[in-house]
Amino acid sequence: MIKPQTLKGFRDFLPKDALKRQSVIEKIIATFERFGFDPLETPALEYAETLLGKYGDEADKLLYIFKDNGGRNVGLRYDQTVPASRVVAQYQQQLPNPFKRYQIQPVWRAENTQKGRFREFLQCDADIFGTESLFADAEIIVLTGKALQALGINAYKILINDRQLFNKIIEKGIIKDENQLPTILRSLDKIQKIGERGVMNELQEKGFSPDVSVAILQNAKAMRENDRLLKIIEACNNMGEEKLLFSPNLARGLDYYTSTIFEVEIEGYESGSVCGGGRYDHLIGQFTGTDVPAVGFAFGFDRLMEALDQLNLLPAKSTATRVLVTVFSGNLFSASLSLTSQLRNKGINTEVSLETIKLDKQLKYADRKGIPYVIIQGPEEIKKGVVKLKDMKSQTQEEMTVDEVIQKLKT
């Protein structure tokens, strides 16, 4: 016997959960496509060299890297941005410019697991490659809000900032080495979580003097929207997105963002932001040799699911089946089968009992699976030329013709 088990950090989604996930994905896709984004799919495996060195030393350690059966060094996709960048470089001539694509695929990270963090998880990306236009930034931000609205989330805030504003720390001479900027930003980004004092402590632990740490913090607090941000916010307003909030504390952890950065907070969900994004004009340059401007964002799908769950916005549906056709007895199988076929031909998701077990067992099955309707067709009904349609939830049933059943179940 082999012990049935999933790998650490990998998950099964039973139908009940998978249905919920699918319904959320469908809504996200519909919104992405409404904004002119088309799907892109890339392979799970890439050449290791495609992935290595793109995310930083820390992240390189979290890559799944191994030799395939042909001795090639390969790695599992770590995010969507790098494979998409590879595609942009590889198919430049064939792709329209700007290139707007969305990508909903799993990624793999060999991290230690913890709450809300897995080794295989789903990312929902949407990016615009090939334009520096600030309207691209605005469109990405508006898209984020619309996707949330499509999922029923209306109480959210979009925190926005521009990393260019942090360059003042260098311009003012507070720090000399611009390579120190990413680590400073990482600390500043935690201000919500650990407070000003926590950031101060962390900066000093990183070797900045108390004076410099204070100056960094003061500078961050004194920041005001620049021209570019004001224009992006205005463009968002013109597209009906009003929930933007300039947030000078926002820094975001990733190194590669170059100017616009944003993050979404959902009211009633406190476990962090469910999505974030920004502009990264130099990332693809590392990859292709020529800079390709890009702006995009990603939903952390699992957190999004958690937030939707907490807000009771997930459908309760536990099956896609609409009706179960019971089989009264062995000699009435043919009647049930042809009825099933009729319903299916009308586009109604129909299941038929596969064994002539007792009626109460068949009903119990429908109940267990959450099938909303059951059809009972015994000798009496057949004599009258009707069927009984039972509504499992209201516990009512009525006799009707097959056509009436079809009418009722189609709505």
Next chain:
RNA sequence: GUGGCUGUAGCUCAACGGUAGAGCGCUGCCCUGUGGAGGCAGUCGUUGCGGGUUCAAAUCCCGUCAGUCACCCCA
């Protein structure tokens, strides 16, 4: 990568040195054409794995694997 906690029936857990128990579930019956409730009966185990201590180990010790939470880091 570092650290804490946990691993017992299909599930949730109890027993914490003396040979393993409860609830839920599952199966059957009460109910011969109707599910969720109830009653009765039945089913349920190499206590993650390996070693050690002991007259005796689910219980203590070591190792290992797995899970979980947190840090680092990151959506």
